[in-house]
Amino acid sequence: MKRGIYLSVFLLSGMLLFSACKKKATLPPDEKEVIVPCSGPEYWTNKEVFRANAIGESYDQMTAKKKALSNARAELAASISTVLKGVTDNYVNSREFNNREEVEERYESLNREVVNQELNGIRTICEKQVKTQEGKYKTYIAIELASEKLLEAYNERMQKLSREERMRIDYDYEKFKQTFDREMEKFSQSRP
Template structure:
C-alpha cells in the first residue's frame, strides 16, 4: 500500500510539474494572422500603384490617420523605386557629361513630382477592427494611377527642355510593363 501511495504521489508531482511547461509551450505557439486585403484588386498592376497598411489606436480616427499615413509611405517607396529605375535607364542611355547632368536634374524633378502626387491617392477599401482591450486597428488600401505619375513627371520635365520627353515616355512604359 505504501508503494502504491508513493507511486501515485510521484505521478501527481510529475503531472503537476509537466502541465505548466506544456501550457507555456502552447502560449509560445505562433498564430497566423490573416491580412484583410488579398488578391489582385489590392496589388500593383499595369494601371495602378497600390498599397495597404494598418494603424492601431484607442481612437478610431487616429487609427485611420495612422493607417493612411503608413499606406502612403509604402506607396511613396514604390513610386520612388519606379522613378529611380526609369531615371537609371535614362541616365544609361545618355552617354555625354551634359546628358548625365540633365538626367541628374531630371531625377531631382521626378522626386519632387512623387512628393506632390502622393496626396492624390484614392482609398479603395477600408476595414476597422476592435480589440477586447478597447483599441482599434484600421486597415486601409489605396491606389494611384500610374498615368498620374507619368503626367506629374512630364509636367516637371517641361521646366527643363533639355530632357527628351519621348525617350522618357518610352522608358517609363517599359518599366511599367515590368511591374506586371
C-alpha cells in the same frame, strides 16, 4: 489507334498531376492563416496603378486611421520612387548626356518633387476598421495612384525643366514613356 490511346492517357495523367499541384498547401497544425483585409493580389501595383496597403492601430479611432494612411502613403511613395529611379537611370543612360551627373541630380530632384506633389491625388480603394479585444481600433487601408497621372505630371515638369537655358536637356517624352512602361512592367511582375 494505340497512339491515340497513349496520347489520351498521357494528357489525362498530365491534367491529374497539374490539378494535384494546384491544391492549396496545408498549414502545420499549430499555425493558423491570417486574413488581412485590404490586401492580396487585387491590391498590388500593376501597369496601370501604383498601390499600397497598411495597418494602423490605436486606442483612438482617428489616430488608427491616420497611422494606416501615413504608412500606406510611405509605402506608395517608396514604390513610386523605386520605379522612377529605374526609369531615370535607364533613360539618362540611353540619352548619353555630356553633363550626365548634373542631369541625374536634376532628375532625382524632379522625382522627389513629383512624388511629393502627386501623393495628394491618391485614392482610397479599401478601408476597414475593427475594434480589438484590447479595446484598440485597427484600420486596414489600401490606396492607389494612377501611373498615367504620375507620368503626365512628370512630363509636364520635364518640359519646363528642358526649357531652362542652363540645362538644355534633350527630353523625349515617347522615349521616357517607353522606359516608364518597361519599369512598371518589371515592378508589377516582381510580386509573388
